[in-house]
Amino acid sequence: MQTKLLSIFTATLLLFGSQQVLGQAKFPPASSSTKIEQGLGINKVTLTYQRPNVNNRTIFGDREPYNEVWRTGANLIPSITFEEEVTIEGNKVPAGTYGIFTIPTKTNWTIIFSKNPNQWGAYDYKQDEDLLRFQVKSQKTKEKIESFTMAFENVTPTGTDLSLAWENTKVKFHIAVDQHNEILASINEAMKGEKKPYFQAAQYYYNNGLDINQAVEWISEADKNNVDAPYIKYWKAVMQLKAGDKPGATKTANEGIEMAKSLNNEEYVRLNTQVLKSIK
Secondary structure, three states, rough: OOHHHHHHHHHHHHHHHHHHHHOOOOOOOOOOEEEEEEEOOOOOEEEEEOOOHHHOOOOEEEOOOOOOOOOOOOOOOEEEEEEEEEEEEOOEEEEEEEEEEEOOOOEEEEEEOOOOOOEEEOOOHHHHEEEEEEEEEOOEEEEEEEEEEEEEEEEEEEEEEEEEEEEEEEEEEEEEEOOHHHHHHHHHOOOOOOOOOOHHHHHHHOOOOOOOHHHHHHHHHHOOOOOOOOHHHHHHHHHHHHHOOHHHHHHHHHHHHHHHHOOOOOHHHHHHHHHHHHHO
16 A cells, blocks of 8 residues: 555656646647536536546456455546435435546456545545445446547436446446425415416426316416417317317317417427327
8 A cells, every 4th residue: 555655656656747847738648537517406416527438448347456455547536526415326315526436357346436535545544434335237338439428328317327337338327306295385386476486387397297277277277378489389288188188289289289389389280289189
């Protein structure tokens, strides 16, 4: 451990010295830094990580040994910030910022969330700083991935997968949120105010299988005095149809078509027409 730390210290001194000698010269970093902000329901997740390249090397099982704690990228370990409590592969994780380590093997990886996100490499990794660790299966990719890549995939209002991919290997795990009660409470509170979110509330009820009659009532309020929003007609029609009111849905969809034509809005001519076809 002392040898590794001494090497890092020596490399830092050399780098500092070269910068002093070279003055104002500018050089790109060997591994670029990336920051991603991903919306997740009504909040967001922020991820910062470093992206080394393969550079004609064999990575897993060679450059990065199997069964050893890996910094998961280059330089600083990845840090991830949650604005609210999330559930990761069935485990509750409080709001906060965490570091990510991994232990790769040929068939699966151990994913580690550390309570200490500010670490350079895995040299000072301490297991007693783990918040969470779990295993996920690895898979081979058809194409070579030159730059280490972390990405949010399969994003829905209630969750997302975070994938890690490099060389010919990819792993991913699921991050879930449960904001339903918070959203319902905010809708109820907003309906007490002057500017009531009728359209958005109706959409939420429709998309989440809640009281469809309440959704129709709210979308009808949003549709009052509507002369230039054929998208409201479309949503009102699909909600009326779901509520079993075919005559009402037919009337609304036809109104939406005429409104969309007057505005040269081909998209909502098409969508309202699709509602009529589904009614037939």
